[in-house]
Amino acid sequence: MYLTIHVLMIWIASSILIAGAFIARRQAGTVSHGLANFLELIILYFRDEVVRPNLGERGDKYLPYFLTLFFFILLCNLIGLVPYAMTPTSNIAVTAGMAFLTFALINVSGIWELGPVHYVKSFVPHGLPFWLIPGIWLIEVLGLFTKALALCIRLFANMIAGHMLILVILCLIFIFNSLWIAPISLGVAVAISVLEVFVCCLQAYVFTLLTALFVGAAVNPQH
Amino acid sequence: MELSFVGWGYIGAGIGAGLAVLGAGLGIGKLAAAALDGSARQPEMAGKLMTTMLIAAALIEGLGLFAIVICFLAGSTLSTYVKGATHTPAAAEASR
Numbered sequence: 001m002y003l004t005i006h007v008l009m010i011w012i013a014s015s016i017l018i019a020g021a022f023i024a025r026r027q028a029g030t031v032s033h034g035l036a037n038f039l040e041l042i043i044l045y046f047r048d049e050v051v052r053p054n055l056g057e058r059g060d061k062y063l064p065y066f067l068t069l070f071f072f073i074l075l076c077n078l079i080g081l082v083p084y085a086m087t088p089t090s091n092i093a094v095t096a097g098m099a100f101l102t103f104a105l106i107n108v109s110g111i112w113e114l115g116p117v118h119y120v121k122s123f124v125p126h127g128l129p130f131w132l133i134p135g136i137w138l139i140e141v142l143g144l145f146t147k148a149l150a151l152c153i154r155l156f157a158n159m160i161a162g163h164m165l166i167l168v169i170l171c172l173i174f175i176f177n178s179l180w181i182a183p184i185s186l187g188v189a190v191a192i193s194v195l196e197v198f199v200c201c202l203q204a205y206v207f208t209l210l211t212a213l214f215v216g217a218a219v220n221p222q223h
Numbered sequence: 224m225e226l227s228f229v230g231w232g233y234i235g236a237g238i239g240a241g242l243a244v245l246g247a248g249l250g251i252g253k254l255a256a257a258a259l260d261g262s263a264r265q266p267e268m269a270g271k272l273m274t275t276m277l278i279a280a281a282l283i284e285g286l287g288l289f290a291i292v293i294c295f296l297a298g299s300t301l302s303t304y305v306k307g308a309t310h311t312p313a314a315a316e317a318s319r
Contacts, residue, residue, distance in 0.1 A: 153285070154281075157289070161291065205278075206281040
């Protein structure tokens, strides 16, 4: 087994997460202070705006998974902006693994909450002419795979594109082979790095939001 | 061996990337215009409007990035046919 830099960065991000959780646990309470205060803001936002509207009250069971997913992707994305470090989520294997977990969660939660037969029947809405049902069912099954694939590629491509853009702009100095391009190039690279911070947070939020939407659609099918 | 398909292939990948950006730019431009209209009419809804706008922009941008990923793949597959390219073992095989 090779220890690539992506694996090392995942370990570093995970240890930061676990250490943060231990620190915040001692500071939590009715009135939290310190790191727990900041994390409570995000956790309450996720519970009230993302999980509960989509999954209902029984969404509280799934809340730990969504929070772990959000903070893990956020840390993995942000760790790539540190010099000499690499973004783990810019490896398609990492994002494919997380998308596969989302795919598994959608199906397992659907089967757990609705029962296997009712879950399979819930792909097709009621009141359709009977000759449409096989086609719609097949399209919905394909849609399961497309949703997970879209999640994977969206996160991967956003991370790759941002870092590749910074790399290309910094390589302009070497292509032009002169020093006068350096101030412009560095200025643009800094500006794009600021945009990258925003994109990292946004992509983590969108991944978690879409996972919540899909799990909600699987758990309460709209008739 | 006639290798002009490599040149045409690169042109195709470049035009594909440009068209993808065109589509994504148009879509997100309309979205931003609608969000600004709504914020101008009702300034107290500006927060919710901006949140919705950001989520929809990320989704539309995801589509544009699909096409970019396909252009990357096309470019990297074509580079194995470039004569003298030795940075992949397949390229060393192809240029022998």
